[in-house]
Amino acid sequence: MINMFEVNETNKMITQENLDVRTITLGISLLDCVDADLEVLNENIYRKITTVAKDLVATGQQIEREYGIPIVNKRISITPIAFVGGKACKCPEDYVSIAKTLDRAAKEVGVNFIGGYSALVSKGMTKSDENLIRSIPEALSVTERVCSSVNVGSTKCGINMDAVRLMGKIVKQAAEYTREQDSLGCAKLVVFCNAPDDNPFMAGAFHGVTEADAIINVGVSGPGVVKTALEQVRGESFEVLCETIKKTAFKVTRVGQLVAQEASRRLGIPFGIIDLSLAPTPAIGDSVADILCEIGLEHAGAPGTTAALALLNDQVKKGGVMASSYVGGLSGAFIPVSEDQGMINAVEAGALTLEKLEAMTCVCSVGLDMIAIPGKTSEATISGIIADEMAIGMVNQKTTAVRVIPVIGKDVGDMVEFGGLLGYAPVMPVNSFSCEAFVSRKGRIPAPIHSFKN
Known part of the structure; x- marks a missing residue:
């Protein structure tokens, strides 16, 4: 009760x-x-x-x-x-x-x-x-x-x-x-x-061919809730930090479970999964980057960021799976730049680069997300960015994704306004050295050795 x-x-x-x-x-x-x-x-x-x-x-x-x-x-x-x-x-x-x-x-x-x-x-x-x-x-x-x-x-x-x-x-x-x-x-x-069949979040959602004729999936988000909880345990040990995140994720997931079950019952459509993802918005206090700062970083992107994000992502998942038997989708922490005011602040402060964001994707739930880059960026360079991110997902057996926006007519330092939940973003610099010869090779990069699990 x-x-x-x-x-x-x-x-x-x-x-x-x-x-x-x-x-x-x-x-x-x-x-x-x-x-x-x-x-x-x-x-x-x-x-x-x-x-x-x-x-x-x-x-x-x-x-x-x-x-x-x-x-x-x-x-x-x-x-x-x-x-x-x-x-x-x-x-x-x-x-x-x-x-x-x-x-x-x-x-x-x-x-x-x-x-x-x-x-x-x-x-x-x-x-x-x-x-x-x-x-x-x-x-x-x-x-x-x-x-x-x-x-x-x-x-x-x-x-x-x-x-x-x-x-x-x-x-x-x-x-x-x-x-x-x-x-x-x-x-x-x-x-x-490694796109999942049951992701409820856009822009990457699709209904996988292994799914039923119709299904209800619910995505819950609460970065502000996690940050507020962590404010109460400043200076405490990692054990206390982890327990606090885990318990908070449990409570957030229970809210999603209630909504999912009600929607399923009323629509007469089976319930699929709860996706517990700390998905930020441009609203003040609704930021994953702010959680990382509360953990102890001056800005997202500072040394220690990848470790802090790994901790956060893991504890969110652990809390979520205790709250629902059907946690799926992407579940974890998202790091979209334009949708997170703390990430935007970190980019503007010079603390967060594209390369650091790529490192962070090794341990978060998605990948390089909602990042504005110069409109003059070449097709080959965009392909190289995609290839790097796909390699992280392939080798680490996790979902990774790329949603970069080469804003035509804009260059490094310009600001781009997308509006609504998509927010706004500073145009970030991209490595200018060429990968044309690499991405022009035909064929595919083979699966890693640890893929052979039969």
């Missing part, structure tokens, strides 16, 4: 410490929509999404009112479209028509994002995969709510360097297509290694 103390404690987390359910994400399989006729395929997709998701937003709002728990986003993830469109789509333009259908369906049901305009190409690309990937820049420029992802590597398969090279080009093209919006299209595009 929940006692009055726990009720008051949760209310305080919500009203004073920025605790929220970041998203209820409804995963929908589109495999039964496949048709050789593009017009029929688009109609099937629209009908399936608008039928299954018709009550999602209203249900989320009802739960918010009844329990007083903020649910910031209601979202949809779908089967990677490269699987769905291969029979009907003969060129990139055909895939763009599907992107428009997805956008129209998302607007109809009222969700803020729909994820799954995606391809999984960790070992090789089919013609359908390549057509979808080449369509991404245009698709993101003509839609508002569509998010895209491409998985180019895994621990079991290695890294598809042909896809990595292509994605450098696609990221740059997406920036050019949306240059009038400070290259915002790139904020809706993620390149993955």
